[in-house]
Amino acid sequence: MAELSKVSLILGGARSGKSHYGENLAGESGCHKIYLATGQAGDAEMVSRIAAHRERRGADWQTVEEPLRLVETLEEHCAPGTAVLVDCLTLWLTNVLLEGLQPEDESERLVAATAGLAGPVIFVSNEVGLGIVPENALARAFRDHQGRLNQQLAAVADLVVFMAAGLPMRLKGPGKDQTA
Amino acid sequence: MAELSKVSLILGGARSGKSHYGENLAGESGCHKIYLATGQAGDAEMVSRIAAHRERRGADWQTVEEPLRLVETLEEHCAPGTAVLVDCLTLWLTNVLLEGLQPEDESERLVAATAGLAGPVIFVSNEVGLGIVPENALARAFRDHQGRLNQQLAAVADLVVFMAAGLPMRLKGPGKDQTA
């Protein structure tokens, strides 16, 4: 069994193995496991993604679905000996924007609450800023919000990992041996 | 001379120095060198890219062009003492989709065949999942297929490198000293 960091942040692109890595972190900890799904099964593509994730995780995961009220849901479920995997912050941020809430306010509230949670939490989040500048102003705003949230959470996290092709690069935490 | 891994995977973005790094791996091995080009000279832009690559490599490379039948071509040419550089899997996957083949089946077939090849192979592949979510459903499907293929090959590869600005980050292999 490996001890789980208080706050972990798993970054990466689409299909980079983020969720799978987060599931393994939780599994190796021996904790009770909660999967906090922020995605909404709004279309066939999402329904199929959600079903595939659920099947892979197996029956020893408790699933909680909450697209928007992330702070309250974390405060309700986080506890010593329980690992909560939030999958993912990119869908949550999308829901925040669709609901007309202020992403800066919601992000700050999440970051502030994270430090006080009663048990370990693993956040999965997308890195979306490494392509060409989007022509669409909303897309540009979204990647700014996402980048800021990732920076703020990375600053309070104990473990930060960047995934590529299913393999982790550790940016912060006990195994990091590159100082830059 | 540096010994070449059995299966190498060079990941990175556009113009990150992937091909050049792969060519150097092959060159330092002292092996006979085969360049397996998957790109098709379909338009002026591709013709110009292919010519520039060919000029840089020089005359000591044997060039084999195969846009689609990658497994068969690898099985024909891989041999002890020969380094085969596949440039690149992103163009191959594009050709698979254009031809109406199933990318999951073709990817699985490639990954399965890779383990049994008679000589070392170096795959070059693009990381395409680190930008904003594409509005185009085909583009979203493509980055899912590419991400899955990269993960599957990384799992069987002996060496995995992520390139940025011509510089390598080693994700897997003998020189990796970050455990995450």
Place this chain on the structure above:
Amino acid sequence: MAELSKVSLILGGARSGKSHYGENLAGESGCHKIYLATGQAGDAEMVSRIAAHRERRGADWQTVEEPLRLVETLEEHCAPGTAVLVDCLTLWLTNVLLEGLQPEDESERLVAATAGLAGPVIFVSNEVGLGIVPENALARAFRDHQGRLNQQLAAVADLVVFMAAGLPMRLKGPGKDQTA
């Protein structure tokens, strides 16, 4: 105080903490600090970004604005004991293209001049090649130009860092301990 490398290159995506990391490098050096802004306040979005950057840096920075004549401006201001932060090469390259200049020529001129500068320089530049291939030919050309410039500068730089979520991965320089 930490000694500043002769030529530093800070790479990363949008909102990855590049400017902030560059500012810290300059600040820790104890040098006189010059912020060389290449962005033009052409629209409200840029005006707001520029103001936010300026406010964060504080009053101990001298600001020089130059969208295009980067080599001449560097040669004028670089000096021993002065740290010049160029923010950023992506906006400069955009300006080069908008002005109808040849990006290859301008990039080569910049790289050649960089080696001969009289004091330390820190370049901030975007990695834009890690998303799906853009449909727009101009966008494809831009990411090729940007990728080539990043490679050329990385080759002459003493320190190269890739940022994600405000955290650095060192690709080149004294602290690099991954050899690949």
